[in-house]
Amino acid sequence: MSKLEQLLEDCLESIERGDTIEAVVLRYPRFADELRPLLEAAISVKNKSLFEVPSVVVRRNRAKLLQQAAKMREGRVKRDSWSIWFVPLRRAVVTLTVLAFVFASGTNLVRASASTIPGDRLYPVKRTLENVLVFVTVDSQKREVLVEALGNRPHLLEGGELGG
């Protein structure tokens, strides 16, 4: 910051306290020619300012603002009542869509793994499904039949996975 900038600020403070421009620049004769026009410009812009806001302007705009706020409140109440059913509905639709996608993917996967043999990439999927089927079969007789059916496959006998 230059000395002149600080001097300008000091002079402005003095003028604010009631000193005249001439009285102030006399304190800094070396900078008087530079300071004087700046201080005159400052006084001009200071006089440009409005001190009193007309009360009619204040009242008019207060009423307008409160009216605008009331409209916004009304709009918000309408949006809130609409969202009471819209938001849950939207969530249900999204959830069902995801589930349908997962189900369809899973079904396709199971179908694709049905004809796999040991060594194929999807063979573990087939084995897992078979194990799940055995697990969820509550009836012991049906379970024995199922195990036997799953065990009577040539490739399984080789691996001895389900053999006796």
Place this chain on the structure above:
Amino acid sequence: MSTQALIYDRISLSDILNMKVYDYSLPYSAREVAKTMPIDNERRVLDGLQDLDPQVIGDIYDQYFSEVYRYVCYRISDETVAEDIASEVFVRLLEAAQNHKGPQSSIKGWLIATASNAVNDHLRLLYRRPTEELSDSLPDENSSITFELDLREQNRVLHSAYTQLTAEQQHVLALRFGLGYSLEETATQLKKKVNAIKALQFRALASLQRQIGEGNHE
């Protein structure tokens, strides 16, 4: 919190709500206490804005509208347009509060910054679509009318010179001389250091003085 500390500390929302409201019609050094707002209203003000509470909105308006209007008038000097812009600033406050983009600390700072942006937008549009000025009727020899016309001419030259400054220079002069902000308040508002404000103020006045000189020679 002492008045002195309030003046020179960074102004926060709690400061505003706890500080005394000044009579801005007086020079800064002579401002007096008008009224106080209790600090426990801080949360109420922010919540009230979001809830569009008419009481809170009215309080904020009562406290800050005059200052915003005076700022805009200073920059634009067309009182009708200034009123529209000042009014728009408060509507933007409501909209911002609804979208959780409202003031987080200083409502006054937010309002003045928004007013500055709105004025800059208006001036940009104005200079893109210049309008023809209506010609004045011929004056008669009555000395009071002549004096008034001289005064109007001086104001015209001054305002024309002022509008030639950069937006930042106009903003600094409006805060310092239009609203009577201290260097520290101006620095807080512009998010700059005090020395930077002194430099900006100096350049603004130098530029203004140059423009006035050119305007008088035309």
